[in-house]
Amino acid sequence: MFTTTDFIPKKYTGSIENGNFEWSAPSNIALVKYWGKKNDQIPANPSVSFTLNNCKTITKLAFEKRSNQKVFSFDLLFEGKPKEDFKPKIQKFLERVEVYLPFLKEYHFTIDTQNTFPHSSGIASSASGMAALAMNFMNLEKVLNPEMTDEYFYKKASFLARLGSGSACRSIKGNVVVWGNQENIKDSSDLFGVEFPYTIHENFKNYQxxxxxxxxxxxxxxxxxxxxxxxxxxxxxxxxxxxxxxxxxxxxxxxxxxxxxxxxxxxxxxxxxxxxxxxxxxxxxxxxxxxxxxxxxxxxxxxxxxxxxxxxxxxxxxxxxxxxxxxxxxxxxxxxxxxxxxxxxxxxxxxxxxxxxxxx
CATH class of the missing domain: 3.30.70.890 (GHMP kinase, C-terminal domain)
Structure with missing residues (x-):
């Protein structure tokens, strides 16, 4: 069972000066609702959701090594244009996850993000947006830590996404995802979402x-x-x-x-x-x-x-x-x-x- 300290890296063996990654992450719709939370984005009750397919955020992360490493440095573009009012949420996210991604101040980032669903359509984009950003940061960490396993990669991505937006942890992997400790669900955790581990009947395949x-x-x-x-x-x-x-x-x-x-x-x-x-x-x-x-x-x-x-x-x-x-x-x-x-x-x-x- 993973704990919070498992997501704090010991040391990195890889290095990279600059580059870019691009990930899409979907929204999700909770069937059992998460409403109420404790400190550090811990849910007061477990939830389960269907992962969606078409409503998603596409985020490109460009990064470049820099010399001033005292503060976070990033530009944020939404649909190709600067979006200053989104920046405080990203700043807060970086502050929350820095202990788990200690390389963040070493780079200047350009975060270019867009949604496949209409802006202000009333569909929550924080889940898909934070999930897509977490996947990009994990992609960079995997370059710095090439021994990382796939299991660790996806669990930590979900863990990080949760710190940006609770329900984002259910948008990383799987079509039915459980978040929160539930006695009868193997490996369920308050720290990240897990794929529903049991049989799912044909009736629920390709649900609309x-x-x-x-x-x-x-x-x-x-x-x-x-x-x-x-x-x-x-x-x-x-x-x-x-x-x-x-x-x-x-x-x-x-x-x-x-x-x-x-x-x-x-x-x-x-x-x-x-x-x-x-x-x-x-x-x-x-x-x-x-x-x-x-x-x-x-x-x-x-x-x-x-x-x-x-x-x-x-x-x-x-x-x-x-x-x-x-x-x-x-x-x-x-x-x-x-x-x-x-x-x-x-x-x-x-x-x-x-x-x-x-x-x-």
Missing amino acids: DTILLVDKGEKQVSSTVGHDLMHDHPYAERRFAQAHENLDQLIGIFENGDLDAFIKVVESEALTLHAMMMTSMPYFILMKPNTLQIINGIWKFRKETQIPVCFTLDAGANVHVLYPKNAKEKVLQFIQAELVAFCQNGQYICDEIGDGAIAL
């Missing part, structure tokens, strides 16, 4: 996620503030226990392919997440009227057709519509006929389960 963009505006409450509100939340302890229970249920559901049971867990988790926000102090309602229209539409369609389609939500108004691949044609017809009207500018994104970060 169509993301309905209800509201593309700035979130009312940042994830950091939302997580902090769980510290004094009256229902926090019961919620954390519920997450463990639901994750245990999903172990059996993934094995036996029970889509009805899957729907109950996933929709309950989504609504519980929003219930936690509505009952915190201060309280928030992040769903919009059109979010509720879509949810009711999905329930009605599922009841009338018996097609196992369901929804989940992140901490916002957009709706992720989840369904097996064999239902794709009928579900997309339903979305286009009845749900697109509730999307901002009629926008939605078709995605499906993917495998994680890829070197380009």
Whole structure:
């Protein structure tokens, strides 16, 4: 079992003056939600997510050795243009990970990043963005430490990504990823995400996620503030226990392919997440009227057709519509006929389960 100190390097045997790497990393959608955290980005409860395939961040990291090694030195480009307002988050990330990547001040970095999904589409880009950046830094460390194993490479990449954005640790490797200690899941850890280690039924292979963009505006409450509100939340302890229970249920559901049971867990988790926000102090309602229209539409369609389609939500108004691949044609017809009207500018994104970060 890896511990925090395992990710502090002893010494480097390799060297490199300059170069560049490029990685893509996807977003992910949690089925059992992570909401509430302890110090150092440690989750208050375990979570499990589907890794997405199409919604991803592509980041190119160029680096060059330099003489002044007292401060971090980097330029940040978003879609080819300087993006000063992103720099404080990157600065904070570098400060958090320096002990694990002691070479960071030896180089000047140019970080050039872009998303495959529309900017301000309401899809969280911090998970994919931090995952892609972590993969690039690990690529550089692997040059400096050529004896590094693949297992260590991916575990440390997930560990580093977590320090940038908690859910980013689930965007590194695997199509179903668990983050957080869970007694019944082998090798699960609070420090990094792990590939779900047990059988996954054919029903869940190539699972589809169509993301309905209800509201593309700035979130009312940042994830950091939302997580902090769980510290004094009256229902926090019961919620954390519920997450463990639901994750245990999903172990059996993934094995036996029970889509009805899957729907109950996933929709309950989504609504519980929003219930936690509505009952915190201060309280928030992040769903919009059109979010509720879509949810009711999905329930009605599922009841009338018996097609196992369901929804989940992140901490916002957009709706992720989840369904097996064999239902794709009928579900997309339903979305286009009845749900697109509730999307901002009629926008939605078709995605499906993917495998994680890829070197380009």
